[in-house]
Amino acid sequence: xxxxxxCKLAVEAMGHAYVPYSGYKVGAALLCADGTVYQxxxxxxxxxxxxxxxxxxxxFKAVYDGRRDFTAIAICGGRDGVITGAFPPCGVCRxxxxxxxxxxxxxxxxxxxxxxxxxxxxxLPYSFSAKTHxx
Numbered sequence: 112x113x114x115x116x117x118c119k120l121a122v123e124a125m126g127h128a129y130v131p132y133s134g135y136k137v138g139a140a141l142l143c144a145d146g147t148v149y150q151x152x153x154x155x156x157x158x159x160x161x162x163x164x165x166x167x168x169x170x171f172k173a174v175y176d177g178r179r180d181f182t183a184i185a186i187c188g189g190r191d192g193v194i195t196g197a198f199p200p201c202g203v204c205r206x207x208x209x210x211x212x213x214x215x216x217x218x219x220x221x222x223x224x225x226x227x228x229x230x231x232x233x234x235l236p237y238s239f240s241a242k243t244h245x246x
Contacts, residue, residue: 112142112146112148114183114185114219114226114228115226117140117142117148117183117184117185117219118140118185118187118219118221118226120140120148120150120185121138121139121140121150121165121184121185121186121187121219121221122138122187122194122221123138123140123150124138124139124140124150124151124152124165124169125137125138125152125165125187125188125189125192126138126152126192127150127152128152128153128154128165128192129152129153129154129155130153130155131155132155132157132159133155133190134190134191135153135188135189135190136152136153136188136189136190136191136192137152137153137164137165137166137186137187137188137198138150138151138152138165138186138187138188139151139152139164139165139166139168139169139184139185139186139187140169140184140185141166141169141170141173141181141183141184142181142182142183142184142185143173143178143180143181143182144180144181144182145180147173147178149169149170149172149173149176149178150169150172151164151165151166151167151168151169151170151171151172152165152168153165153168153188154168164200164201164203164204165186165188166184166186166200166204166207166208167203167204167207169184170207170208170211174211179211181211181212181216182216182217183216183217183218183219184208184216184217184218184219185218185219185221185226186198186199186200186218186219186220186221187220187221194221194222194223195223196222196223197220197221197222197227198220198221199218199220199229199234200218200234205231205234205235206235208231208235209231209235212231213231214230214231214232215230215231215232216230216231217229217230217231218230218231218234
């Protein structure tokens, strides 16, 4: 799948966000190695800590379906659904990505005029993977 198509699916997913408190919508589209795409959106809660990010929604949907081989994710965000710049994932989402992805996993940050591409190694340097260290 071309990055532009994956980014378009992230923008589509942003439209499903439930954000009555911040108004900040986030969408994600997670690409599996076999070409399957899982979309996710952020879902807020009044107490904020149970809020779930778009990236984790996409990952958890995929994992529930038995997927474990991921190649890329596109992420976009903006107040009231208007993308104004790159939207990198939070630390919790980066750690979830580390659980399931290798250093060469690609993250596309959707911008108003295209996207930025980064690897997981770039956005999560000096990472700790429990899979590697718990032997």
